[in-house]
Amino acid sequence: xxxxxxxxxxxxxxxxxxxxxxxxxxxxxxxxxxxxxxxxxxxxxxxxxxxxxxxxxxxxxxxxxxxxxxxxxxxxxxxxxxxxxxxxxxxxxxxxxxxxxxxxxxxxxxxxxxxxxxxxxxxxxxxxxxxxxxxxxxxxxxxxxxxxxxxxxxxxxxxxxxxxxxxxxxxxxxxxxxxxxxxxxxxxxxxxxxxxxxxxxxxxxxxxxxxxxxxxxxxxxxxxxxxxxxxxxxxxxxxxxxxxxxxxxxxxxxxxx
Numbered sequence: 001x002x003x004x005x006x007x008x009x010x011x012x013x014x015x016x017x018x019x020x021x022x023x024x025x026x027x028x029x030x031x032x033x034x035x036x037x038x039x040x041x042x043x044x045x046x047x048x049x050x051x052x053x054x055x056x057x058x059x060x061x062x063x064x065x066x067x068x069x070x071x072x073x074x075x076x077x078x079x080x081x082x083x084x085x086x087x088x089x090x091x092x093x094x095x096x097x098x099x100x101x102x103x104x105x106x107x108x109x110x111x112x113x114x115x116x117x118x119x120x121x122x123x124x125x126x127x128x129x130x131x132x133x134x135x136x137x138x139x140x141x142x143x144x145x146x147x148x149x150x151x152x153x154x155x156x157x158x159x160x161x162x163x164x165x166x167x168x169x170x171x172x173x174x175x176x177x178x179x180x181x182x183x184x185x186x187x188x189x190x191x192x193x194x195x196x197x198x199x200x201x202x203x204x205x206x207x208x209x210x211x212x213x214x215x216x217x218x219x220x221x222x223x224x225x226x227x228x229x230x231x232x233x234x235x236x237x238x239x240x241x242x243x244x245x246x247x248x249x250x251x252x253x254x255x256x257x
Contacts, residue, residue: 001034001035001036001069001070001071002034002049002137004049004055004071006137007019007049007133007137008051008052010132010133010136010137011049011050011051011097011133012051014097014132014133015095016051016095016096016097016128017050017051017094017095017096018048018049018050018051018094018096018097019048019049019096019097019098019130019133020046020047020048020049020091020096020097020098020120020125020127021034021035021046021047021048021049021098021099022044022045022046022098022099022111022112022116023035023037023041023044023045023046023047024041024043024044024045025040025041025042026041027111027112027113028099028111028112029111030099030111030130030134030138031045031047031099031111033138034047034137034138035047035057035067035070036066037066038065038066039063039065039066040063041063042063043059043060043062043063044060044083044116045057045058045059045060045063046058046087046090047070048090048091048096050094054071054072054073055070055071055072055073056072056073056074056075056090057070057072057073057074057075058075058077058083058086058087058090059074059075059076059077060076060077060078060083061076061077061078064076075090084119084123087119087120087123088123088124091120091123091124091125092123092124092125093124093125094124094125094126095125095126095128096120096125096126096127096128097127097128097129097130097133098112098117098120098127098128098129098130099111099112099129099130099134100112100117100127100128100129100130101129101131102129106131109129109130109131109134112127141240144239145239145240146240148234148235148236148239148240149234149239149240149241149242150242151235152192152233152234152235152241152242153242153244155187155190155191155192155233155242156187156192156231156232156233156242156243156244157244158190159183159186159187159190159231160183160229160231160244162186163179163182163183163186163229164227164229166182167179167221167227170221171221171222171223171225172220172221172222172223173220173221174220174221175213175215175218175219175220175221176200176201176202176205176213176218176219177200177213177214177215177218179200179221179227179229180197180198180200180213183198183200183229183231184197184198187231187233191235192233192234192235193233193234193235193236193237194232194233195237195241196232197212198229198230198231198232199211199212199228199229199230199231200213200227200228200229200230201213201219201227201228202219202220202221202222202225202226202227202228203219203222203225203226205218205219205228206225206226206227206228211228231243231244232244
């Protein structure tokens with residue numbers, strides 16, 4: 001959980017009455033990270049961290065698990081009318097930061113549905129972007145995440161070097177999907193996980209953004225081909241990944257960049 005004293009100071013600096021987090025079915029990863037939410041989250045949840053006073057979380061009665069250590073008041077609801085009543089009492093007349101981005105200028109921040117913003121505005125709340133708060137309290141890496149990132153980065157570099165060096169020796173027979181499978185196996189053997197397979201492209205395919213090779217339709221490495229190997233992985237799916245693109249021209253040294 002975030003440092004409440006530091007957050008209150010940040011709210012004073014931003015001239016905000018509070019930070020209102022909205023969570024529903026994983027729409028807002030900021031809320032998930034700050035609150036440490038687990039479970040299905042199939043009902044709307046609002047958590048208000050005010051500049052003055054204790055935090056308040058409004059959550060459905062069937063989804064109170066995981067809120068036992070919330071540093072404030074937990075207000076359960078069942079009917080939508082109970083949600084609206086509790087929400088109106090919490091936000092009315094306040095200027096609040098939320099994960100919105102005017103005109104969707106920053107899509108990674110724009111996580112609150114327009115209808116939710118309209119609902120809050122109808123209750124007398126003024127909603128402003130929370131980007132500075134997100135950067136300071138949700139995007140900051142922990143010491144463990146930093147260690148995970150360094151760990152993964154070293155392995156990625158080592159695997160990329162080995163894969164590219166071996167690829168040079170297999171000109172004429174190596175396919176894109178074969179190299180891709182080899183890299184995946186090497187990363188997993190070293191204790192890393194992936195959320196998507198690495199990008200492997202030979203020759204003209206190396207110039208295609210986010211190219212995806214497919215068995216039977218992928219290219220075979222030819223003399224003079226440029227090889228693109230773009231790979232990423234982490235110690236777990238919920239930590240900070242490392243990302244390392246690499247390229248090599250046939251007959252040159254292979255150095256991940």
